[in-house]
Amino acid sequence: MTIEDLRYFIAAYESGSFKSATQATGSVPSNVSWRIRNLEGSLGGKLFERKHRRLQPTRKGMRLYGHAKTVMAMLAEAEREVRLAREV
Amino acid sequence: MTIEDLRYFIAAYESGSFKSATQATGSVPSNVSWRIRNLEGSLGGKLFERKHRRLQPTRKGMRLYGHAKTVMAMLAEAEREVRLAREV
DNA sequence: TTTTTTTACGACACACGTAACAATG
DNA sequence: CATTGTTACGTGTGTCGTAAAAAAA
Numbered sequence: 001m002t003i004e005d006l007r008y009f010i011a012a013y014e015s016g017s018f019k020s021a022t023q024a025t026g027s028v029p030s031n032v033s034w035r036i037r038n039l040e041g042s043l044g045g046k047l048f049e050r051k052h053r054r055l056q057p058t059r060k061g062m063r064l065y066g067h068a069k070t071v072m073a074m075l076a077e078a079e080r081e082v083r084l085a086r087e088v
Numbered sequence: 089m090t091i092e093d094l095r096y097f098i099a100a101y102e103s104g105s106f107k108s109a110t111q112a113t114g115s116v117p118s119n120v121s122w123r124i125r126n127l128e129g130s131l132g133g134k135l136f137e138r139k140h141r142r143l144q145p146t147r148k149g150m151r152l153y154g155h156a157k158t159v160m161a162m163l164a165e166a167e168r169e170v171r172l173a174r175e176v
Numbered sequence: 177t178t179t180t181t182t183t184a185c186g187a188c189a190c191a192c193g194t195a196a197c198a199a200t201g
Numbered sequence: 202c203a204t205t206g207t208t209a210c211g212t213g214t215g216t217c218g219t220a221a222a223a224a225a226a
Binding site for chain 4: 116
């Protein structure tokens with residue numbers, strides 16, 4: 001699991017499709033597909049059900065989403081604080 | 089910034105040297121050095137002062153450490169919860 | 177001089193985009 | 202058949218460990 005994986009996952013989750021997630025991520029469908037599969041592999045289970053027009057998150061997907069958002073927010077905050085902190 | 093970067097940073101921070109961080113990370117000195125430099129580059133400033141026997145974290149380093157620990161804990165918790173969640 | 181950190185480097189794995197294919201509705 | 206997701210594939214970048222150099226103590 002990487003931060004990029006989470007970013008792609010969030011984009012897919014929020015946009016409701018892999019196609020639309022390509023805009024949010026600035027990438028292409030094959031990469032979105034690949035990232036999500038990565039994540040599903042490393043977490044041991046599907047995050048989305050792909051049998052509907054609008055992507056259906058599984059329970060695992062829903063659980064992950066909340067944490068993923070928090071992690072991303074915390075990383076942004078960490079980056080901000082570190083940049084702000086003076087040297088030495 | 090990647091999760092691996094944070095893992096290396098935490099190891100260096102807690103062990104007090106790059107050398108000892110190799111044990112915690114299961115890697116070699118050159119990689120620890122490289123990871124920390126990555127992080128310092130992407131965050132725009134030094135995280136450690138390297139002029140003392142025991143690695144001296146800078147203010148930026150100290151700020152980062154707290155967040156890094158929290159992020160890692162949250163990732164572990166996320167992973168645990170997702171694994172526990174039943175399919176579908 | 178001993179210990180720690182950095183740099184140089186070759187090898188391998190990862191992540192990208194294009195394009196062809198499959199599946200869904 | 203129109204749209205979305207996946208697979209195949211070639212290419213470039215990232216990350217690894219070894220080994221040599223530099224810096225610190």
